[in-house]
Amino acid sequence: MTGNSASELACARQPKPPRLFTLILLTALSVLPVNLILPSLPEIAADLHTDPALVALSVAAYAALTAFAEIIGGALSDRFGRRPVVLVSLAIFILASAGCALAGNIHVFLFFRTLQAAIAACFSIALVIVKESWGGQKAASKFGYLAMGWAVAPMVGPTIGGAVSELFGWRANFVMFAALGAIMLALAAHEIRDEAGVQRSHAHGYLASYRLLLGSPRFLIYAACMACSMGTLYVFLAGAPLVMNEALGGSSAKLGLYMGMVPAGFILGSYLAGRYASHMPIAGVLIAGRTLTCTGLLGGLALAVAGITAPPAFFAACIFIGIGNGLTMPAANSGILAVQPDLAGTAAGLAAAVSVGGGAVIASIAGLLLDEASTGRELLCVIxxxxxxxxxxxxxxxLLDRRKTVAA
Structure with a gap:
């Protein structure tokens, strides 16, 4: 076989990567169910003749189970391939959504709502597919565009869910989920392909894979950066309503408008990552994102110390939390997936769980330092x-990346 023939054969064995747009839709669908049904909770409780607090478990339990789904789904994708795990996750999501729509009591509803969390595995796997399809610094750029979809979906979800529920009833939201899942399943089946002839690694058991990743300084540092970044966001989300409610005259509408500045900042940061991350080292993007966040918060603190405590000044400083996180998450995910390429799925799922769980722990600790008597200046100090x-x-x-470059 000639060199040209071998090259042509190798190219033929490489499947065409899925469109980035398809992966953006996949990540958006994976987070959309978290809060889309929030406006419908009272209607669900009334229709199923149950306690509203029990219906609220459908949100809290779902959010908790997404971390589990990401960990398991990522590890399974390393062993069995990305395509089958995505397709199975989507199929479970479709069936679970239909089950929620047909539920006649709260127990059936909660059971199928729990199964809906299977879709969360698709977020981590989409990141891995991007890494394997584009690789290098280009992957960090593509992650930025994925993050935009990940940010927009929760922002518009409650609005869409409320409108659909008001027009057609709460069950229509789950019919919509099933329909979106079916569309996404068709797209994924057509576009997502595992490399022909690739044998997935069985060298590491599941627990051994986690030990290997958790024993890597690079993995731990990137995951810690993600957890602290998420913790910064969670402290803001928990503290801002406490300290700014009175200043805004108790207006929920004004509070929601101001707090929406931070997700908008995340979308901007994600766009910047998508636009420029391919031209910068991963660690450089991380440092730029974290520097922007700290600079913005310090600027807000300086204004507060000077006596400028109006809500616009406070929230203008906090928008840099979103911008910084929008730059950080794509770059950190790119670094995470490069730590152990044969365990990319496991790494993506584990990092997602660590970042969300770690962020929640940080927010819980910070909550001990804040109460309704806290000021914006105190909150900025805690953030x-x-x-x-x-x-x-x-x-x-x-530093680690520089040492690696020097050693190479």
Whole structure:
């Protein structure tokens, strides 16, 4: 066989990567169910003749189970391939959505709502597909565009869910989920292909894979940066309503409008990552994102110390939380997936769980320092703790990458 023939054969064995648009839709669908049904909770409770607090479990339990689904789904994709895990996750999601729509009592509803969390595995796997399809710094750029879809879906979800519920009833939301899942299943079946002839690694058992990743300094540093970044966001989300409610005259509409500045900042940061991350080292993007966050928060703190405590000044500083996270998450995910390429799915799922879980722990600890008597200045000081920690871990990531480059 000639060199040209071998090259042509190798190219023929490489499947065409899925469109980035398809992967953006996949990640958006994976997070859309988290809060789309929030406006429908009272209607669900009334229709199923149950306690509203029990219906609220459908949101809290779903959010908790997404981490489990990401960990398991990522590990399974390393062993059996990306395509089958995506297709099975989508199939379970479709059936679960139909089950929720047909549920006649709260127990059946909660059972199928729990199964809906299977879709969460698709988020981590989409990241891995991007990494394997584009690779290198281009992957960090593509992650930025995926993150935009991941951010927009939860923002518009409650609005869409409320409108659909009001027009057609709460069950229509789950019919919509099933329809979207079916469309996504058709797209995924057509576009997502595992490499022909690739044998998935069986060298590591599941527990051994987790030990290997958790024993890697690079994995731990990138995951810690993600957890501290998420913690920065969670502290803001928990603290801002406490300290700004009175200043806004108790207006929920105004509070929601101001708090929406941070997700908008995340979309901007994700766009910047998509636009420029391919031209910068991964650690450089991390450091830039964390520096922007700390600079913005310090600017807000300086204004507060100077006596400028109006809500616009506070929230203008906090928008840099979103911008920084929008830059951080795509870059950190790119670094995570490069730690152990044969365990990319496991790494993506584990990192997602660590970042969300770690962020929740940080927010819980910060909650002990805040109450309704806290001021915006005090909240900014508390937010700066995880924000500074994230900047330090970004700096450590830069040092590790520099040492790796020198050693190479």
């Amino acid at each position: 700066l703790i995880p924000a500074t920690s994230a900047l330090l871990t970004a700096g450590l990531a830069g």
